[in-house]
Amino acid sequence: xxxxxxxxxxxxxxxxxxxxxxxxxxxxxxxxxxxxxxxxxxxxxxxxxxxxxxxxxxxxxxxxxxxxxxxxxxxxxxxxxxxxxxxxxxxxxxxxxxxxxxxxxxxxxxxxxxxxxxxxxxxxxxxxxxxxxxxxxxxxxxxxxxxxxxxxxxxxxxxxxxxxxxxxxxxxxxxxxxxxxxxxxxxxxxxxxxxxxxxxxxxxxxxxxxxxxxxxxxxxxxxxxxxxxxxxxxxxxxxxxxxxxxxxxxxxxxxxxxxxxxxxxxxxxxxxxxxxxxxxxxxxxxxxxxxxxxxxxxxxxxxxxxxx
Amino acid sequence: xxxxxxxxxxxxxxxxxxxxxxxxxxxxxxxxxxxxxxxxxxxxxxxxxxxxxxxxxxxxxxxxxxxxxxxxxxxxxxxxxxxxxxxxxxxxxxxxxxxxxxxxxxxxxxxxxxxxxxxxxxxxxxxxxxxxxxxxxxxxxxxxxxxxxxxxxxxxxxxxxxxxxxxxxxxxxxxxxxxxxxxxxxxxxxxxxxxxxxxxxxxxxxxxxxxxxxxxxxxxxxxxxxxxxxxxxxxxxxxxxxxxxxxxxxxxxxxxxxxxxxxxxxxxxxxxxxxxxxxxxxxxxxxxxxxxxxxxxxxxxxxxxxxxxxxxxxxxxxxxxxxxxxxxxxxxxxxxxxxxxxxxxxxxxxxxxxxxxxxxxxxxxxx
Numbered sequence: 001x002x003x004x005x006x007x008x009x010x011x012x013x014x015x016x017x018x019x020x021x022x023x024x025x026x027x028x029x030x031x032x033x034x035x036x037x038x039x040x041x042x043x044x045x046x047x048x049x050x051x052x053x054x055x056x057x058x059x060x061x062x063x064x065x066x067x068x069x070x071x072x073x074x075x076x077x078x079x080x081x082x083x084x085x086x087x088x089x090x091x092x093x094x095x096x097x098x099x100x101x102x103x104x105x106x107x108x109x110x111x112x113x114x115x116x117x118x119x120x121x122x123x124x125x126x127x128x129x130x131x132x133x134x135x136x137x138x139x140x141x142x143x144x145x146x147x148x149x150x151x152x153x154x155x156x157x158x159x160x161x162x163x164x165x166x167x168x169x170x171x172x173x174x175x176x177x178x179x180x181x182x183x184x185x186x187x188x189x190x191x192x193x194x195x196x197x198x199x200x201x202x203x204x205x206x207x208x209x210x211x212x213x214x215x216x217x218x219x220x221x222x223x224x225x226x227x228x229x230x231x232x233x234x235x236x237x238x239x240x241x242x243x244x245x246x247x248x249x250x251x252x253x254x255x256x257x258x259x260x261x262x263x264x265x266x267x268x269x270x271x272x273x274x275x276x277x278x279x280x281x282x283x284x285x286x287x288x289x290x291x292x293x294x295x296x297x298x299x300x301x302x303x304x305x306x307x308x
Numbered sequence: 309x310x311x312x313x314x315x316x317x318x319x320x321x322x323x324x325x326x327x328x329x330x331x332x333x334x335x336x337x338x339x340x341x342x343x344x345x346x347x348x349x350x351x352x353x354x355x356x357x358x359x360x361x362x363x364x365x366x367x368x369x370x371x372x373x374x375x376x377x378x379x380x381x382x383x384x385x386x387x388x389x390x391x392x393x394x395x396x397x398x399x400x401x402x403x404x405x406x407x408x409x410x411x412x413x414x415x416x417x418x419x420x421x422x423x424x425x426x427x428x429x430x431x432x433x434x435x436x437x438x439x440x441x442x443x444x445x446x447x448x449x450x451x452x453x454x455x456x457x458x459x460x461x462x463x464x465x466x467x468x469x470x471x472x473x474x475x476x477x478x479x480x481x482x483x484x485x486x487x488x489x490x491x492x493x494x495x496x497x498x499x500x501x502x503x504x505x506x507x508x509x510x511x512x513x514x515x516x517x518x519x520x521x522x523x524x525x526x527x528x529x530x531x532x533x534x535x536x537x538x539x540x541x542x543x544x545x546x547x548x549x550x551x552x553x554x555x556x557x558x559x560x561x562x563x564x565x566x567x568x569x570x571x572x573x574x575x576x577x578x579x580x581x582x583x584x585x586x587x588x589x590x591x592x593x594x595x596x597x598x599x600x601x602x603x604x605x606x607x608x609x610x611x612x613x614x615x616x617x618x619x620x621x622x623x624x625x626x627x628x629x630x631x632x633x634x635x636x637x638x639x640x641x642x643x644x645x646x647x648x649x650x651x652x653x654x655x656x657x658x659x660x661x662x663x664x665x666x667x668x669x670x671x672x673x674x675x
Contacts (some may be wrong), residue, residue, distance in 0.1 A: 093662045094662050095658070095661075098654075099658050101654070105654055108644075109644050113642055223517070227475075233466075272484075272487075274582065280474075283469075283473050284470060293461070
């Protein structure tokens with residue numbers, strides 16, 4: 001089947017497929033960022049984490065022959081980089097944003113350095129989960145071949161929602177994010193809680209990288225993340241620090257990313273390069289519409305970004 | 309000393325009596341970044357050693373490639389020129405307490421508008437062409453970052469995120485224009501705009517290879533230094549950065565000053581884009597987004613957002629960037645080695661921020 005014969009449906013299916021495939025890294029990094037920000041810290045370094053995750057997943061998958069070990073390595077690498085970020089931002093007078101940029105530069109440097117020999121060879125990929133068996137259309141089958149990490153991300157989204165709402169630890173994270181002083185009075189250590197939130201969030205971000213290099217686009221290149229880790233910060237604002245809304249937001253962003261290529265696939269290449277900017281423009285528009293100088297946003301942690 | 313921008317993490321020194329001259333805290337401000345860079349060098353040296361390279365040999369090679377001969381020093385200075393300008397894009401708003409990292413985008417937009425202006429008046433005398441390009445570049449880059457300021461002051465949109473997103477939008481614009489409306493059909497492998505005529509390019513200084521962009525960079529840094537440290541406007545900016553509520557209470561037009569600073573910040577980066585087009589590439593293409601913007605963020609933070617220090621740090625980082633090739637040829641170390649070093653410097657600089665006022669030697673005696 002060619003895309004001509006289904007015409008404009010090709011675009012719709014393309015965007016849908018992109019929403020799931022391209023949305024998975026958004027989902028994982030935004031969940032990671034959500035966890036971190038709920039504890040009151042911002043991690044702009046997730047872009048570096050994503051690159052580290054992508055590189056280590058690919059390299060380890062190539063070396064061991066198992067993409068699953070690769071994904072584990074990505075989470076580990078993300079966690080280690082997160083630890084470095086935590087050590088920085090949990091010190092007094094260190095600005096979260098600046099530390100994030102430092103981690104971004106360092107993380108991408110390390111990823112490019114050790115990733116150089118792995119640009120050529122091809123590593124075993126994560127197996128896709130086929131949900132499109134009912135359709136005879138090739139495009140639909142391809143669109144519904146879903147990354148196991150997407151399933152994992154969806155599960156984490158609902159789990160994290162439950163975690164924040166009902167568990168004791170979830171409440172600790174929220175308390176620390178809203179008022180470190182009050183949390184300390186309750187006997188919760190803000191430093192320890194934030195440390196774990198940042199490290200766990202970065203491990204999730206690392207898994208997002210594993211999806212990039214081991215599923216879609218499915219190769220390790222230095223331009224693989226193209227700012228997705230940075231957009232996580234905007235996505236979390238859009239999702240109002242709510243894990244399940246991170247899921248919907250990620251799907252939206254993944255879809256927006258796929259508009260340009262899908263249009264090109266049906267022969268419309270006008271403005272191809274401009275469509276590439278659509279996720280970024282969408283993020284900006286969302287922020288312009290939802291932010292305000294007058295009030296803080298609902299769901300925003302009270303002490304977000306403040307230096308405690 | 310001045311009330312430091314909260315983001316720089318510098319200590320507030322307002323409580324220390326003026327009479328004591330405060331040489332210790334002045335020394336602290338100079339010594340801390342130097343110590344941080346030294347620590348980063350030790351870490352980087354250990355990294356090289358762990359990779360089986362002799363750290364001293366690597367540093368020797370970097371030093372030789374950056375400052376070893378007049379020829380290599382010229383290369384360093386050519387790289388330092390855009391860094392001085394892009395660093396200001398972060399440094400100026402930082403004094404207000406804003407973290408703007410739209411340097412790369414403002415550079416790209418400045419390069420594009422400069423190219424468009426240069427092509428529009430290409431038959432005019434060289435001075436007219438260059439003036440038009442410089443003005444267009446500054447206005448283009450300036451408006452780009454002003455937009456970030458408007459979003460911040462009118463809608464409360466986080467300036468870091470919006471400026472960062474705009475980098476990607478700017479690069480998409482660049483790709484769209486050089487692949488479409490501005491494309492020179494003869495540029496096949498690397499889609500580019502039509503070229504600026506050779507005789508209308510920014511010339512080299514005297515007999516050297518260094519182009520006048522370096523003069524632009526130094527002059528603009530000097531202007532920025534005078535403006536921020538020695539004018540009442542600069543004082544207002546620093547006051548807003550020190551305590552925005554006090555500044556509002558004092559009746560300062562916070563948003564207006566903020567927008568002016570954003571414009572100046574973007575204009576500096578836009579001028580860097582103009583220089584890259586008018587002195588180096590001769591046309592707009594993807595080479596514009598070569599990372600000078602991102603490196604400028606690092607320069608600004610290492611220089612603690614001070615105009616004079618920016619010049620010095622730009623030359624240092626220019627040298628490090630210039631040595632990328634030799635590390636690859638002589639030690640088989642990939643390009644990214646330089647990026648690792650930059651990351652380490654950034655991390656140690658931020659770490660040193662948290663040590664201000666902690667080290668006993670730098671404590672002023674209570675007067």
